[in-house]
Amino acid sequence: MSGQSERPSAESNDSNLAKNEVVPLHESPKHQVYGEDPTQDRSTDHYQAEYVENFVERWDELIDWDARTEGEGQFFIDKLRALGKEKILDVATGTGFHSVQLIKAGFNVTSVDGSAQMLVKAFDNAQKRGYVLTTVHGDWRWLNRDVEDQQFDAVICLGNSFTHLFEEHDRRRALAEFYSVLKHDGILILDQRNYDSILDNGFSTKHKYYYCGERVSAKPIYMDDGLARFEYSFEDGSKHHLNMFPLRKDYTRKLISDAGFQKIETFGDFKETQPGQDPDFFVHIAYKAYDAE
Numbered sequence: 001m002s003g004q005s006e007r008p009s010a011e012s013n014d015s016n017l018a019k020n021e022v023v024p025l026h027e028s029p030k031h032q033v034y035g036e037d038p039t040q041d042r043s044t045d046h047y048q049a050e051y052v053e054n055f056v057e058r059w060d061e062l063i064d065w066d067a068r069t070e071g072e073g074q075f076f077i078d079k080l081r082a083l084g085k086e087k088i089l090d091v092a093t094g095t096g097f098h099s100v101q102l103i104k105a106g107f108n109v110t111s112v113d114g115s116a117q118m119l120v121k122a123f124d125n126a127q128k129r130g131y132v133l134t135t136v137h138g139d140w141r142w143l144n145r146d147v148e149d150q151q152f153d154a155v156i157c158l159g160n161s162f163t164h165l166f167e168e169h170d171r172r173r174a175l176a177e178f179y180s181v182l183k184h185d186g187i188l189i190l191d192q193r194n195y196d197s198i199l200d201n202g203f204s205t206k207h208k209y210y211y212c213g214e215r216v217s218a219k220p221i222y223m224d225d226g227l228a229r230f231e232y233s234f235e236d237g238s239k240h241h242l243n244m245f246p247l248r249k250d251y252t253r254k255l256i257s258d259a260g261f262q263k264i265e266t267f268g269d270f271k272e273t274q275p276g277q278d279p280d281f282f283v284h285i286a287y288k289a290y291d292a293e
Contacts, residue, residue: 022137023048025116032240039222039229041243047164051115055232055240059095059121062216062232068097075270076156076189077105079285083187085153091140091178092161096122096133103131110147112136141170143177151183157190160281162252163228163244175259185289188261192282194268195246198223249282261286 029049034041076098080088086108090099093111095118102109103126111133113119119135126133138146140157155178165171178188203220215235222229228246233239253264264286268279 022114022139023116024137025120028052028115028117034241034243038241038243039224039227042166042227042245044164044166044170046243048115050240050242051117052240053117054238056095056115056117056121058216058234058238058240059118060125061234062218063095063097065097069101072270075267075283076158077102077107079189080107080154081105083154085187087151087153089147089150089152089155089181090158091138091143091155092157092159093122093133093135094118094159094161096125098156098158099133100126100129100131103133104129110134110136110150110152112138112143112147114139140165140174140177143174144180147181150181152181152186153183154187154189155182157188160191160193160244162190162192163195163247166226166245168255171255172259175255179259179261179288182288185287187288188256188284188286190252190256190284190286192247192249192252192284193228194249194279194282195228196248197278198228199225199246199248252282253284256284256286261288262290263287 029052032050032052032055080102088102088107088109089112090102090109091112093099093113096111099109099111099122111119111122112135113122114137116137119137123133123135136146157178162171162174165174175188182188198220203223217233218230220228221231221241223246226245228244230242230244231239232241249266253266256264264284267283267285268277269281270283271277271279
């Protein structure tokens with residue numbers, strides 16, 4: 001990918017990231033470090049250094065669980081139930097929103113995240129609501145190893161998380177791992193921002209289905225074909241950033257197809273995609289089975 005760069009300042013703070021291993025909680029960086037030119041930091045593993053404790057503690061201000069529940073509705077629950085899926089692997093747990101929603105609805109959920117800070121927050125969020133998460137601190141590229149070769153009815157990768165992968169070989173490997181941990185008739189549900197619209201027409205948010213917090217703004221402050229740098233501004237003036245790869249919809253669908261999935265349905269903001277539609281987010285549902293209807 002264009003602009004790939006590793007700088008000494010980042011390496012000194014993220015010494016373990018180059019090993020392609022998840023960083024344990026006690027070694028997690030305390031502050032975001034991007035060096036002199038943050039637009040040059042295009043490393044897949046850098047996400048572990050982006051989700052620092054202060055940012056993770058404030059992440060739910062951005063989401064607003066109640067507002068997100070209302071905006072999202074029963075979309076994922078209804079889809080999983082209609083397809084008869086019960087054992088779910090949430091590979092982008094974050095602060096636990098979807099894991100908790102699915103457990104509450106009666107699903108058997110295993111919650112995975114590459115950020116130890118996120119898993120701590122997710123476990124705490126679930127406990128406060130009366131649930132106990134089964135958590136795995138893992139890397140998508142070695143998912144079978146990290147979940148100990150379990151098989152699942154569905155893998156969900158939500159919250160625009162797949163865009164943390166900057167290298168195509170990492171994306172292909174992660175999708176191959178998702179495919180491998182699924183049962184023969186399993187499904188993958190993966191979402192992404194509508195980067196096509198942002199790259200071609202500029203950024204605008206018409207709806208608030210994903211990031212519903214009223215006192216937090218999330219917007220791109222730099223965009224090119226290989227980087228979407230988002231800034232998250234909080235009411236007290238504090239700011240945090242995420243560097244992500246701007247995945248185009250058709251490219252993502254092709255990667256999923258190349259991984260072996262037989263059928264892909266794409267929804268825009270939880271609705272059937274229509275000509276001329278310009279949603280904020282796409283949701284792809286991919287079927288492993290050959291006889292998917």
